[in-house]
């Protein structure tokens with residue numbers, strides 16, 4: 137038998153249904169950032185991952201948070217913070233595609249610029265995963281619409297852009313409301329000084345992985 141390819145998804149401790157689904161989606165090989173970040177992320181480590189746009193960072197954190205999910209527990213177990221509504225929608229779509237092996241997983245999107253009421257109703261119906269922009273997520277937390285006591289994975293996606301957009305205080309506030317033993321995954325295209333400061337505030341011995349741009 138040939139040795140397993142190091143970038144094949146089936147080298148990872150993923151559920152057989154997830155591996156089947158990845159095949160169906162045409163995800164045959166891990167991208168470089170997925171191959172670097174999934175092994176430590178699936179071990180439960182905090183992670184800072186840096187790679188350029190379009191390198192497959194969404195699936196890297198989505199597969200990790202889905203692996204942490206207990207679908208029998210109907211409570212918010214993963215929260216993904218994104219800089220914009222468009223990115224939050226893209227992340228929600230990708231998580232739903234990757235979660236299709238288990239269609240009982242409920243994902244709710246909480247973006248600014250969208251009426252609160254529909255979001256509040258969705259939260260009342262329950263969710264396993266929330267994806268949203270920091271200000272709006274904070275708003276729902278303040279109103280008591282969202283509880284994070286069952287959270288096991290916090291993801292900061294496009295962290296550099298969230299810093300540029302002035303979300304640092306909202307991110308810190310949201311992070312303080314998450315259980316301390318959660319896993320935190322930070323993804324970014326660049327690694328400015330502010331990211332290291334942000335990470336130092338609320339990550340535990342993070343593993344750092346970086347994929348250089350290919351020329």
Ligand code: ADP
Pocket residue numbers: 162163164165166167170187188189190191192193194195
């Ligand atoms: P990033 O967040 O790094 O900018 P995305 O997560 O948006 O990148 O991924 C870019 C594109 O690559 C998406 O269309 C996604 O569906 C696709 N993709 C991600 N991982 C894989 C893979 N392992 N194999 C094939 N396509 C992939």
Ligand code: MG
Pocket residue numbers: 190193194293294
């Ligand atoms: Mg991305």
